[in-house]
Amino acid sequence: MLNPHGNVRVWLCTTATDMRKSYNGLSAMVKRDLGANPLSGEMFVFVNRKKTQMKILYFDGDGYAVWCKRLEQGTFVTPDATSIKKPMSYGELQCLLYGIDWQNAKRFKRFSLSDSKVA
Structure with missing residues (x-):
């Protein structure tokens, strides 16, 4: 199950990835290509050339986890x-997983503490 902690940072690798890669190959890509630390607890998202398969690599505190999804159509x-x-935000990742184009979605204004004036 994909259940990250609070405000996890998510990074999408925009180059096509060979889906035969697993823990070692994906963590090497994170270091070499993305210039990031795979042990940071951040999520790293990889998609294949046809955009029909996705893998997510993250370190959950005591080991790597790889989450995979293959689309049957689309x-x-x-x-x-x-x-x-x-x-990406975690919400944008969920939109990506469910087939929602979050870039063209309209975001409505919401209340936030930074909007209010606290005396």
Whole structure:
């Protein structure tokens, strides 16, 4: 089950990934290609060239976990690549997993503590 802690950071690798890679291969890609620490507890999302398969690598405190999904029809809607890694929120990751194009979705204004004036 994909159940990260609180405000986990999520990074999407925008280059196509060989889905035969597992723990060692994906963690090496995180170090080499993304320039990040795979032991950081952040989630790293990889998608294949056809955009029909996804793997998520994360370190949950005592070991690596790899979560995989293969679509039987359709493709994952990923953003245009301007750099090799793109930051995402966990909500955006869930939209990606459920086939929702979050980039074209309209976000409505919500209350936040930074909006209120506290005396």
